[in-house]
Amino acid sequence: MAQSDSTTGLRPDEGVAAICAKYDNRPDALIEILIDLQAERGCIADADIAPIADALNLTRAEIHGVRSFYSDFSTTPKGRVCVKLCRAEACKSVGGDTLAQIVEKRLSAKLGQTSPSGDVSLEAVYCLGNCALAPAALVGERLIGRATADKIANAVGRSKS
Amino acid sequence: MTRPITIWVPSDSAARSMGADAVAETLAVEAAARGITLDIRRNGSRGMFWLEPLVEVEIAGQRIGYGPVDVDDIPALFDAGFMSGGEHDCLVGPVEQIDFLARQTRITFRRCGLIAPLDIDDYEKNGGWAGLKRAATLPPSTIVDEVIRSGLRGRGGAGFPAGIKWKTVLGEVRTPKYICCNADEGDSGSFADRMIMEGDPFTLIEGMTIAALATGAEHGFIYLRSEYPDAINTMERAIERARKAGYLGPDILESGKAFDITLRRGAGAYICGEESAMLESLEGKRGEVRAKPPIPAFSGLFGQPTIVNNVLTLATVPMILSEGPGPDAYAALGEGRSAGTQPFQLAGNVRRGGLVEAPFGLTLRQLVEDFGGGSLTGRPLRAVQAGGPLGAYIPVSQFDTPMTYEALADIGAMLGHGGLTLFDDGVDMAEMAQFAFEFCAEESCGKCTPCRVGSVRGAETMAKIRAGEAVEDNLVLIDDLTEVMVDGSLCAMGGLTPMPVRSAIRHFPEDFAADGGRN
Numbered sequence: 314m315a316q317s318d319s320t321t322g323l324r325p326d327e328g329v330a331a332i333c334a335k336y337d338n339r340p341d342a343l344i345e346i347l348i349d350l351q352a353e354r355g356c357i358a359d360a361d362i363a364p365i366a367d368a369l370n371l372t373r374a375e376i377h378g379v380r381s382f383y384s385d386f387s388t389t390p391k392g393r394v395c396v397k398l399c400r401a402e403a404c405k406s407v408g409g410d411t412l413a414q415i416v417e418k419r420l421s422a423k424l425g426q427t428s429p430s431g432d433v434s435l436e437a438v439y440c441l442g443n444c445a446l447a448p449a450a451l452v453g454e455r456l457i458g459r460a461t462a463d464k465i466a467n468a469v470g471r472s473k474s
Numbered sequence: 475m476t477r478p479i480t481i482w483v484p485s486d487s488a489a490r491s492m493g494a495d496a497v498a499e500t501l502a503v504e505a506a507a508r509g510i511t512l513d514i515r516r517n518g519s520r521g522m523f524w525l526e527p528l529v530e531v532e533i534a535g536q537r538i539g540y541g542p543v544d545v546d547d548i549p550a551l552f553d554a555g556f557m558s559g560g561e562h563d564c565l566v567g568p569v570e571q572i573d574f575l576a577r578q579t580r581i582t583f584r585r586c587g588l589i590a591p592l593d594i595d596d597y598e599k600n601g602g603w604a605g606l607k608r609a610a611t612l613p614p615s616t617i618v619d620e621v622i623r624s625g626l627r628g629r630g631g632a633g634f635p636a637g638i639k640w641k642t643v644l645g646e647v648r649t650p651k652y653i654c655c656n657a658d659e660g661d662s663g664s665f666a667d668r669m670i671m672e673g674d675p676f677t678l679i680e681g682m683t684i685a686a687l688a689t690g691a692e693h694g695f696i697y698l699r700s701e702y703p704d705a706i707n708t709m710e711r712a713i714e715r716a717r718k719a720g721y722l723g724p725d726i727l728e729s730g731k732a733f734d735i736t737l738r739r740g741a742g743a744y745i746c747g748e749e750s751a752m753l754e755s756l757e758g759k760r761g762e763v764r765a766k767p768p769i770p771a772f773s774g775l776f777g778q779p780t781i782v783n784n785v786l787t788l789a790t791v792p793m794i795l796s797e798g799p800g801p802d803a804y805a806a807l808g809e810g811r812s813a814g815t816q817p818f819q820l821a822g823n824v825r826r827g828g829l830v831e832a833p834f835g836l837t838l839r840q841l842v843e844d845f846g847g848g849s850l851t852g853r854p855l856r857a858v859q860a861g862g863p864l865g866a867y868i869p870v871s872q873f874d875t876p877m878t879y880e881a882l883a884d885i886g887a888m889l890g891h892g893g894l895t896l897f898d899d900g901v902d903m904a905e906m907a908q909f910a911f912e913f914c915a916e917e918s919c920g921k922c923t924p925c926r927v928g929s930v931r932g933a934e935t936m937a938k939i940r941a942g943e944a945v946e947d948n949l950v951l952i953d954d955l956t957e958v959m960v961d962g963s964l965c966a967m968g969g970l971t972p973m974p975v976r977s978a979i980r981h982f983p984e985d986f987a988a989d990g991g992r993n
Contacts, residue, residue, distance in 0.1 A: 383740075402662040406901065445821050
C-alpha cells in the first residue's frame with residue numbers, strides 16, 4: 314500500500330484523483346492537472362500516470378506524451394527554489410551569457426540541474442516578458458529585472474526563508 | 475487637508491521586478507511615521523520601463539511622476555514635498571507630457587498605466603464596456619463589418635485581417651463555436667500582451683465578448699503562458715469580477731446571449747504560440763502543430779469553428795466598436811494596408827526601453843533613436859531584431875524603413891508581434907545565427923522533419939563555420955538547408971528560423987568570414 318502524503322493525509326493516487334476531479338475529469342484539462350500536481354509534489358512521478366489516465370479515460374501513453382512534451386514538467390523533484398534564467402535574444406544583448414555563467418557558479422547548479430544541497434534548481438527559459446529591463450530571471454514567482462548574480466542570490470535567500 | 479493625496483505605484487511585474495512593491499510599502503510606512511495619510515493605489519505600467527518604479531502623485535487632476543524611485547529615495551521625497559510636486563532628482567514632471575508618452579497614439583493601451591487594473595468601475599469610467607454595450611445592440615454582421623472596416627489585422631504576427639476571420643466563423647452554421655485568445659507571448663523582445671493583461675485586463679475580456687457576440691460563440695479560452703504568473707493571477711481575478719458584474723455569463727448585458735471564459739495555463743512550450751499547436755494544447759494534448767488546411771475558422775478547437783486571435787487584436791476591438799475612435803478613425807491611422815496603430819516594444823540593449831504605440835509608418839530609426847535613445851551601453855547600434863526569434867536582423871543601413879507589414883516584407887524582414895530587440899556593436903552575428911537554430915531545436919514540436927532535424931543540423935553547421943571549418947562550403951550548406959526549412963516546414967517555427975539566419979549572413983558577412991571575422 315502506498316504511503317500517505319504527510320500534508321494532505323491522502324494516499325498519492327487519492328491526491329491525484331482530487332486534482333482531476335477539480336477539473337471534472339476533463340481530458341482537455343490534462344495540462345492544468347499536471348501543473349497543479351507538479352506544484353503540489355514538485356514533480357510528476359511515473360506512479361502518477363496510471364491514476365490520471367484512469368480518471369480522464371485516456372491512455373497512459375497519452376499522459377506520458379504530454380508530460381514529456383512540456384518543459385515545465387519534471388519526473389524528478391526539483392530544488393526547493395526554482396530559478397529560471399532567461400536565455401533569449403533580448404537578455405543576450407545585455408550580457409545574458411556572462412550572467413548565466415556567473416549564476417551557475419554562484420548557485421552551484423548548471424542550467425537544467427539542481428544544486429547538490431537540493432536547495433535550488435536552475436533552468437533556462439526563453440523570455441519572461443521583461444525585455445526592456447533585461448537580463449531577466451524568475452525566482453519562484455518573483456520576477457527580477459536588470460538581473461545580477463547578487464540580486465538572484467538574494468531573492469533565492471528570501472524564498473528559502 | 476480633507477482628502478488624502480492619491481499616489482500611484484505600478485503593480486506591473488516589470489515594475490515589481492525593479493522593486494515597486496517595496497516602494498509602495500515604504501511609502502506607506504514613511505507616511506505613517508510622518509502622520510500623513512496617503513491613498514496608495516496600484517496601476518499598470520505606462521511602459522516607460524527605464525523609469526520604473528515610476529511613482530505618480532495626483533495633483534489638481536494631473537499626475538506628476540517620480541522615477542526611477544528606490545526605497546532609499548523615499549525619505550528625501552517626503553522632505554522635498556513630492557506630494558505637491560516638489561523638486562527631486564527623480565522628478566520627471568507631468569507624466570503624460572513626457573516626450574516618450576506624449577508622442578504616442580495610444581488606442582489599445584489607452585488605459586494601461588492609468589487605472590487600477592482590477593477596478594471594474596474605474597474601467598467603466600475610462601471608457602470601458604462602451605464597445606461591448608454598443609455591440610450588444612448590433613446584429614452580428616454589423617459588428618463583423620465594423621472590424622473589417624477598421625482594417626485591424628492580427629497582431630500576433632501573421633497580420634491576417636481580423637474581420638475576415640470573424641466573418642468566416644460567423645458564416646459557419648456548426649456549433650459550438652469558440653473564441654481562443656492566444657496569450658502565449660513567447661517572442662523575446664515582446665511584452666505588450668503581458669502589459670495589457672496585467673494593466674488593463676477587462677479590455678481583453680471585453681474584446682473576446684464582442685467577438686463572441688459577433689460570431690455566436692458561447693465559450694472562450696485564454697491560453698496564457700506559465701512564464702507570466704502575475705498576468706495569470708490578474709486575468710483570473712478579472713474574469714471572476716466581470717462574471718459577477720454580468721459582463722460574462724448566461725445573459726450578457728441582457729442581450730440573451732451567453733458567453734464565458736476559461737483561463738488555461740501553458741507549460742513552457744514556445745511552439746504553443748503557433749495557433750494550431752495552441753489548440754492542441756487547449757485540448758490537453760502535446761503542442762504539436764496541425765497541418766493546414768483546414769484553418770481554425772472551419773475546424774479549430776475540438777474540430778469546431780474557432781476564432782484564434784492574439785491579445786492585442788482582441789484588446790483593440792472595444793475601441794473600434796465604441797464611439798471613439800470607431801472603425802473609420804482607426805482605419806485612417808497608419809499607412810495603406812497597415813491600418814491603425816501598432817504597439818511596438820523596445821527591448822534588449824536600449825536606453826529607454828518600453829512600449830510605443832504609434833500609427834504604422836514611422837521609421838525604425840524613429841523608434842530606436844527618438845523613442846529608444848540608442849543603446850543602453852552607449853555604444854553604437856549594430857542591429858535590431860524585429861519580430862522575435864524568428865524575425866530578421868536589420869542593419870543600421872536599413873533603419874529608415876517605415877514600420878509597416880509591407881515595407882518590412884520588402885526588405886526580407888517582418889513585424890511579427892512588434893518586438894524590437896536592439897544590439898550594440900559587441901554582438902557576434904554568427905553566434906546569433908547559431909542561436910536561432912539552437913532555439914528552434916529546443917522548441918521544435920518535432921512533427922515535421924525540416925524543422926526537427928534541420929534546426930539541429932543548422933546549429934552544428936553554424937558551429938563549424940564559427941570554428942573556421944570549410945566556411946564557404948558550409949555556408950552553401952546553410953543556404954540549401956534553410957531553403958528546405960522554408961519550403962518544407964509545417965509552420966512558422968521551421969519556416970521562419972531561416973529569417974534571422976539568412977539576414978545575419980546577408981547583412982553581416984564579415985562575422986561569418988573564414989578568417990574568424992572581425993575578431
